[in-house]
Amino acid sequence: MSIYSRVAGTGSYLPEQRLTNQDLVERLAKSGVETSDEWIFSRSGISARHFAAKNELTSDLALKAAQAALASASASADEIDLIILATSTPDHLGGFPSTACVVQDKLGAHNQCAAFDVQAVCAGFSYALAIADAFIRTGTYKKVLVIGAETFSRILDFQDRTTCVLFGDGAGAVVLEASTTPGILSSALHADGSQRDILCVPGRAAHGGVEGSAFMTMDGQAVFKLAVKVLEQVAHEAIEKAGLKPEQIDWLVPHQANIRIMEGTARKMGMSMDKVIVTVHEHGNTSAASIPLALDAGVRSGQIQRGQHLLLEGVGGGFAWGAVVLKY
Template identity: 75%
Template sequence: MTQLTQRYAKILGTGSYLPANKVTNAQITERLAKDGVETSDEWIFSRSGISARHFAAADQLTSDLALEASKKAIEAAGITANDIDLIILATSTPDNLGGFPSTACVLQDKLGITNQCAAFDVQAVCSGFAYSLAVADSFIRSGMYQKVLIVGAETFSRILDFKDRGTCVLFGDGAGAVVVGASDEPGILAAAMHADGSHREILCVPGRTEHGALEGSAFLKMDGQAVFKLAVKVLEQVAQEVLTAAKLTPADIDWLIPHQANIRIMEGTAKKLGIALDHVVVTVQDHGNTSAASIPLALDTAIRAGQIKRGQHLLMEGVGGGFTWAAAVVKY
């Protein structure tokens, strides 16, 4: 009797990209002062842990950022672009206002992929990468796809209200990419996704088109206190869920890689899980909140810095508008 081999989705390579325009707290404070909005480096850093963020150039689209991160991930995986048979791109800031063609399809063309692989976008805001990782895992385990390019890419600077210091100082632009492939070695051990639309008002872009005119605001709006309270709660819950599914405990985790939203949320989550802060990958100080790009950006940064090594257990989790949240446990 032939014994079937367990099929896993394993991370083969990672990549990331940040726009050249790095904006420090001092620079954004100066910009806001011109509109009569008072803030300071100390005010921003003490509330968020952010010192700087990157903004895309006027001629850079989300797909351009995704392209640079993807090329690095494909190179790190040791494959060619035409080896990819599925592209999943997580973003809340697509190239096109109506959302189509998908930014994933634009990325496919920019990568020069000619094999007509499937490509689609995922919209789960800051949970987008974690959602995409779970989707890719299911596709690979089913045998439907062999090599999947997952990208989180955002140009959030385009939807910020620079008269609202509670939001505009927090977000940045960037992209992170991961190639996952079918393997008989353990890779993604467990993943989970959740949403609760009853909380949609606390983090959203409320504008909509009615009869050809914009109704409401085209800028991001957030109830910071409500988001903080809910985020810490659901991040602990989904972390415990995937750890149980993977038959692991927090003590087995070498690195927690949370969505880089706010240092206080990350510290609160780590404390609830009993994971020491020196086992948490933190890049929010340099990147700001890059939404769907934040987890793969942090992952790639830590891998290239030599922090994360093969064989280690990683816990990745995100939470975002919707309200959405998701997590995955990975053996890297």
């Protein structure tokens, strides 16, 4: 009998601090940086974002999203065989101990399940989901907690209005479990390290300090051009591998980076924006958290229904991109 993986539950969490564009405009003005609500919204589709509190860590956001996903799946922490956490903003410098291990402890998962982080920036959740699916299909694990969580506000340069207005903090999670009926139908993952400089944090840890800048930098035009191209390609690849046609996709759940990228992808896919889950206006770009945040929003709003086909896709620094097709 074939083993498949299916999404048993979803969850998400956004920090309490919500900043509208105008809130951010006023904050930046105090530092001599000029921008406007109209400038931000017209270029990105973003109206607001959430920032973690000073004492809130990535693991804290991940914990709350994980707890919501476990409740949705009617599962306990001790039932989880593996925790995979996608993040570019881990709790600890150098990424160890892994934030996944910290979440395991905070969850009270005392069964010593495996736990590790995945770093593929905004494509991280797609990568993590594909990895979890592979583990389940081989029979290695039966129930996997997959999380995307970020505190991007900690790596933003608030003197650079082209980047600091685009990102936010948050976390989303799914419980993936073994099933006799297909859930995840296909995945497609790619990367091109030659494009690593167009979106990166160039600094390096060096003898107790930082060599170079610890802030994120981005070539917006280059990222936009590459993102629209590769997202269309990987979407078609994943849909074909799933044995489906684009018109059979009920919902596109994309990485919420920029409304124009999302519109461009939908247009190239021949899909109406009515079939796209959009949360970028309220969340901003939450990197690895954006897909599971949007997925949970679609589920909890009643838009996404059991039995529907979903296309999840993301692209980010590395440069890395990926797509997953699943029957929810």
